[in-house]
Amino acid sequence: MKKLSLIFLLLALGVSVCAQEIKLTPSWSAAIPMGETNDYVKFTSGRGFQFELEQNVNPNWSIGGIMGWQAFFNKSYTFYYQDNSAISATKRNYINSLIIMANTKYYFTTTASKILLYVGADIGTTAIENDEIYGVYRKKEMYWHFAFAPVLGLDIPISKTVGLNMYLKYLNSFKTKDSIHYSWFNTGLGIYLRIP
């Protein structure tokens, strides 16, 4: 809870830093599970979104915050063998993650093109629920993780107030005492609105 309060405080501070316009970007997000996450879910998930609030501190740098959701689902008939015994059943995995992060971006501005390339970093927390159902058995866990994601993206202005945002990030939710390190490649497409 302390973590959450801190994140919200940072977001609020980020938005109120100066009286310039802010950029609100809702995005659809797809994710490819990587590393240990792959042990639970193997399929790319198109069930995700994120809302981003961003403000420029100068023409190149911005700060902001993100709140997002990414869900994964996997179903397969699975056999497990151990010593002289075996068990098999339909295995269902549901992973739901709530993403709350502060971010910063650096925009490479050029006079040649209106399209801006940016690199950035997200830092914050993720709450990940992993619900595993195996035949008549079930195991469910939910833990908060420290999270970090390097980001690469494109800002494509359409008009003075509206534009497209495309990004690629590698979200890491680091291992806790009782939970694994979750990670996935995130790609997203959003439309932003500049609010004066």
Place this chain on the structure above:
Amino acid sequence: MMRNLFVLIIIALLFTSCYPDAKISPAETDTVSTSYVRGTPFSDFKYYQLVDSVMRIDNAGNVDYEEGIYDQLIIERMNKNLQIREYENVTNFPDSTADFHVIISDLSSIQVSYYWSYIPYGSFYWGYDQSNGFYSTPLPNYVTVSANSYYMVDIIEANSVKSSDIPIFWRGIMQGIYTQSMDKRLQDNLDIMFIQSPYLKSLNQ
């Protein structure tokens, strides 16, 4: 106009996290487990005797042989699986001719109480990483008949000296949420018992 579009996009995004296929069908709760005693010479075995009825055991430990609707189906499927693996049924011959006996038990009535109260924490393991216990799934909300089906099949020594302490060579257990039509599920689960026990004998195909 652009702002309306923006609101629509936000609403659409909120629906993206809905799961397809979120409901669990009773068949998807079917769980098949098998285990065997190391060193049992399954490939040297040839003749077996199979029970002609399923043994029912209740919570109090009472045993009866009142015939259930799936008993013959289970016995026939068991017979078929053994025979395609080149074991021969000698049920009509003297006991001494068999290398092993096959008995089938129905423990469904015991499982009902286990089902509604959770299986004790830590009672099920399948590996070190997941050793912190499993518990029963809640019932899917559209199942009308909600008991748990639980059958146990044992391959036991044929000529045991002590009838009260018969060595078990192999045990298969199939369980799942009970529905009105269990025929195919029970047959499939019996087949899976053999698929995950390749040491019994390879298929004669």
